[in-house]
Amino acid sequence: MSTTPSPHVVGDKEYKLSQQLKDKITDLSAQYPEKNSVIIPALHLIQDEFGWVPPAAMRQMAQLLNIASNTVFGVASFYTMFNNKPVGRYHIQICRNIACSLNGSKELLEHIMKKLGIQIGEVSNDGKFSVSTVECLGACGSAPVMMVNDVYYENLTEKKVDQIIKSLE
Ligand code: FES
Structure with a gap:
């Protein structure tokens, strides 16, 4: 929940x-x-x-x-870089643009939402995580890409995402 x-x-x-x-x-x-x-x-x-x-x-x-x-x-x-509602301590923004989409960002987003038990725009019960999608983050060459707060994570896989989230918990 x-x-x-x-x-x-x-x-x-x-x-x-x-x-x-x-x-x-x-x-x-x-x-x-x-x-x-x-x-x-x-x-x-x-x-x-x-x-x-x-x-x-x-x-x-x-x-x-x-x-x-x-x-x-x-x-x-x-500008999507501005959060128009409260976000978690770690705000995950996953790119939904063409290069990232072709390289599995939609599936990664599903994975993240399932793992954290939140939907786009929601904050986890402990206040730690929130998730949203964004347009091109300008790192298409290493798609799929996401940002957590101001940090870029590139060439993502489900395994990498799991490691990143674990390191933030
Ligand atoms: S399409 Fe995702 S970084 Fe450009």
């Missing part, structure tokens, strides 16, 4: 940007001539802090930078 934590599980208060994070975002914005250019790096900072990009934090960021919230939400939902 698995759960998909609701964005409301943790109170809004916990998604408040700290003064330190606000300062970092403000400093960052000074480096860009166009204020919208700071959205992506600022979203990375927010994701580093919370593990995902909570709407409350994005609204505060938009306000801080004087950018429309919808613009920030649009960027965050466009």
Whole structure:
């Protein structure tokens, strides 16, 4: 059994940007001539802090930078690198694009979901793992490929996946 934590599980208060994070975002914005250019790096900072990009934090960021919230939400939902809902401590993203599909990524995904007892978008009961699919990770030559947080794993087989998951447990 698995759960998909609701964005409301943790109170809004916990998604408040700290003064330190606000300062970092403000400093960052000074480096860009166009204020919208700071959205992506600022979203990375927010994701580093919370593990995902909570709407409350994005609204505060938009306000801080004087950018429309919808613009920030649009960027965050466009790029799969931003988690729009809470993820596990180890977020597995498996490539579903052509080279990886032809080399068995769909079967690997099934294997991972079965092994962890979760579906796409869910978080394991212990909060350790979540899984999603992504478009091309830019490593087609060593398909199938997945990322766990920021780490690439290439030329995957079920055996390799099992070893990776075991090393994270
Ligand atoms: S198709 Fe999977 S990395 Fe490019």
